[in-house]
Amino acid sequence: MGIEITSPGLSTTVQDRGRTGHYNVGIPQGGSMDQYSAELANMLVGNTGTEAVLECTYMGPAFAVDEPTTLAVTGAPVGVLVNGEERGQWRRLELAAGDSVSFGVIAGGTRFYVAVRGGIDVPEVLGSRSTYVIGAIGGFQGRALKAGDRLPVGRPAAALPSGDSIPEDLRPDFAREQRIRVLMGLYDHRLTEGGRANLLGEAWTLSPVADRMGLRYNGPGVAWKPREQPFGAGSDPSNIVDAGYAVGSIQIPGGTQPIVLHRDAVSGGGYAMVGTVISADMDLLARAAPGTVTHFDEVTMEQALAARAEAPARLEAARAALHG
Amino acid sequence: MADIISPIPGVFYRCPGPGKDPFVQVGDTVAVGQTVGIVEIMKQFTEVQSDVAGVVASFAVEDAGMVNPGDVLVTVTEA
Numbered sequence: 001m002g003i004e005i006t007s008p009g010l011s012t013t014v015q016d017r018g019r020t021g022h023y024n025v026g027i028p029q030g031g032s033m034d035q036y037s038a039e040l041a042n043m044l045v046g047n048t049g050t051e052a053v054l055e056c057t058y059m060g061p062a063f064a065v066d067e068p069t070t071l072a073v074t075g076a077p078v079g080v081l082v083n084g085e086e087r088g089q090w091r092r093l094e095l096a097a098g099d100s101v102s103f104g105v106i107a108g109g110t111r112f113y114v115a116v117r118g119g120i121d122v123p124e125v126l127g128s129r130s131t132y133v134i135g136a137i138g139g140f141q142g143r144a145l146k147a148g149d150r151l152p153v154g155r156p157a158a159a160l161p162s163g164d165s166i167p168e169d170l171r172p173d174f175a176r177e178q179r180i181r182v183l184m185g186l187y188d189h190r191l192t193e194g195g196r197a198n199l200l201g202e203a204w205t206l207s208p209v210a211d212r213m214g215l216r217y218n219g220p221g222v223a224w225k226p227r228e229q230p231f232g233a234g235s236d237p238s239n240i241v242d243a244g245y246a247v248g249s250i251q252i253p254g255g256t257q258p259i260v261l262h263r264d265a266v267s268g269g270g271y272a273m274v275g276t277v278i279s280a281d282m283d284l285l286a287r288a289a290p291g292t293v294t295h296f297d298e299v300t301m302e303q304a305l306a307a308r309a310e311a312p313a314r315l316e317a318a319r320a321a322l323h324g
Numbered sequence: 325m326a327d328i329i330s331p332i333p334g335v336f337y338r339c340p341g342p343g344k345d346p347f348v349q350v351g352d353t354v355a356v357g358q359t360v361g362i363v364e365i366m367k368q369f370t371e372v373q374s375d376v377a378g379v380v381a382s383f384a385v386e387d388a389g390m391v392n393p394g395d396v397l398v399t400v401t402e403a
Contacts, residue, residue, distance in 0.1 A: 010332060011366060058332040058365060058393065105331050105393045208334050208390065211366045290333045290365070291392065 002066055003116070003151040006100070009061035011211075014120050014139035014151070016052040018263065019128035026267045029247060030130040030138070033111055033212060033263055033286035036172060037075035040318055041115035044072035044092045046160035051119025052129035054145075056112050060103030061145060065116075069095040069153070074166070075112035076174055076287065079104025091165035109174035109287045110210075121154035132264060134213070161322035170318045172283070177293045180260075181281050182250065183304050187240060187272035195222030195255070199274065200298050204258060208290040212264035215285060217294060221256045222274075234270055244268045248277035248285075250296075258296075260285060280307035326376040327384075327396040334365030336397060338387045346387075348398075352380045360398045363391060378402040 005012075015038065018031025032038035038053050054061070060078060065071075073080045073089045080087050081102045087093050089112070095101070106112070122129050122140050131139025140149055188196060204219035224237035232241040238253050245251075249261045251271035260277055262285060277285060278299060288294065299307070330336065338346040338361050347359050354360065359371045360380070378400040385397050 010368060010370065059370070105329065107394065208365050289392070291390065 002153055003063050003069075003120075004066065005061055005063045005145050005147055005149040005151070007062040007102075008145045008147055008149075009056050009103075010059040011057040012061045012145045013055050013131035013133065014052045014122055014145075015055045015130045016128055017050060019126050019130055019132070019138065022126055023267050027126060027135065028132065028264050028267060030128065030132045030212075030263050032113065032130075034075055034113070034172070034283045036283045036315065037111075038113045038115070039315055040090070040166050040170075041072045041074040041113040042119075043161065043319060043322055044074070044090075044164070044166065045070045045115045045117040046156060046158050047115060047117065047119055048158050051115070051154065051157075052122060052139075054114040054120065056103070056114065058106060058110060060112065062100065062102040064098065064100045065095050067097050067153075069099075070117035070160070071095055071101070072115050073112055074115075074171075076109030077107040078112050090171055092160075108176070108289060110289050111286060116153050117160075118154035118156050121152040134264065163322040163324060166318055167321050170314060170321060172287060174287050174289075176289070176291065177295075178284060178288055179295045179297050180285060181278045181299045181304065181307065182275040182296045183278055183301060184275040184298055185273075186243075188274045190224050190227075190237070190240075190272050191274055192223040192225055195224060198222050199250075199252075199258065200296055204294045204296070206288050206290050206292040206294060207257065210288070210290060212262060214259045214261045214265050215288065217258045217260075219258070222252055222258075224255055238272055239270050240272045242268055242270045243273075245273060246276045248279065248282055249273040250275045250277065262286065278304040278307055280304070280311045325381060326374075326378065326400045326402050328360055328372060328374055328398045328400060330363050330372060330391045330395050330397050331393060332363055332365055332370060333392050334363040334370075334390075336385045336387070336389050336391045337362050337364065337369075338383070348380050350380050350382060353403075354378060354380060354400060372397060374398070374400055376400055376402050
C-alpha cells in the first residue's frame with residue numbers, strides 16, 4: 001500500500017514529532033514545524049500521534065493512492081481536491097484505490113499537513129522519521145519529495161475516532177499579524193536601551209527568507225553597546241564567542257534583521273542570542289507567511305512555563321471533541 | 325482577459341537572471357505553457373506559466389516586487 005507522488009510541490013517532506021536527544025552532537029530536533037496542526041491531522045485519521053505525516057510548504061504536491069486510504073489535511077488554509085473535486089480540510093476523507101489528490105493555492109499561512117491512516121512508513125533514523133534535509137537524513141531518502149517517489153503507508157495502530165472533523169474553534173488562526181512571546185537573554189545585555197526598545201516595542205515584518213531553519217524579519221534594526229570584542233568573537237558587535245543556540249533563539253546579525261531559529265536550525269554559533277521564543281509559540285511562528293506583521297512580547301520564565309503547561313489542553317479538547 | 329496568478333509567496337522577477345532579457349514584455353504574444361516570470365522563495369525559483377494563449381496586456385507587479393499566493397502577476401488578452 002502506498003502513495004505515488006506525481007508532482008512534488010515546492011518543498012514537501014516527511015515529518016513527525018521530531019528527533020530529540022541528539023542536539024548535543026548538532027542534530028536538530030526537526031519534526032513538523034506546526035506540531036499542533038500535524039497532531040490534529042493524525043488524530044482525525046485514528047493514528048496514535050507518533051506516525052509521520054507530509055509537511056507541504058506553500059505549494060502542495062499531487063499524488064495518487066493505490067489502495068483505499070483514510071486521509072486528512074490540516075494547517076494552512078488550502079483547497080483539497082480529490083479527483084479534481086473540492087473535499088475540504090480539518091475532516092477525515094475516505095479515498096478509493098486510484099484516487100488522486102491535489103491542492104489549490106494557499107489562502108494564508110505557510111504549511112499544511114497530510115496525514116494518512118497508518119502513517120508514512122519510512123524507516124526511523126535516530127528515533128524519528130522526520131526529514132532533516134540539510135543533513136540528508138530521515139524521511140524519504142533524506143530529502144524533499146520528487147515526482148515518481150512511492151511512499152509506503154503503515155498499518156493502523158488505533159481505532160478511528162467517532163467524530164470526523166475538528167470543530168472550528170479548535171483550528172489554529174493563520175493571521176497576517178502575530179504576537180510572539182519571548183524570554184529575553186542570554187545576551188540581551190549587549191543591546192542598548194534603544195535596541196531593546198526596538199525589538200520589543202516596534203513591529204517587524206516577516207521577510208521571504210523563512211524556512212525550516214529560521215525566519216528573518218525586516219524592521220527598524222537594533223543597536224549594540226560598544227565593547228572591545230573578546231578573543232574568539234567576530235569583529236561585528238552582534239558576534240560572541242561561539243555558544244549553543246536554544247531552539248527559538250533570536251539573533252540579529254549586524255543588528256539589522258532578527259532571525260528566529262526554528263526546528264531545523266544549527267545547534268550553535270557566534271551570534272548573540274538576545275532572546276528566545278517560548279516553546280508554546282513555536283507553532284505560531286511556523287504558521288507565519290512572508291509579510292506577517294510581528295510583535296515580540298517579553299514574558300517571564302514563570303509565564304513561559306505556564307504557557308507550556310497550558311498548551312496540551314487544546315490538543316486534549318480536540319481529542320475529546322473527536323471521541324465525544 | 326485572463327489573470328495569471330502566483331501560486332506561492334515570494335519575490336517576482338521578470339527576467340531569468342540578472343542582466344538578461346525579460347521573459348515577456350507588454351504586447352508580446354504568449355502561448356499556453358510559456359513562462360512569464362519567476363517567483364523566488366526558500367532559495368527556489370519557480371517559473372510561472374501562462375495558462376492561456378494571447379497577448380500580454382499588463383504586469384500587476386513590478387520586477388523584484390513581493391507577491392502573495394493568489395496575487396495577479398500578469399494580465400493576458402486572450403487570442
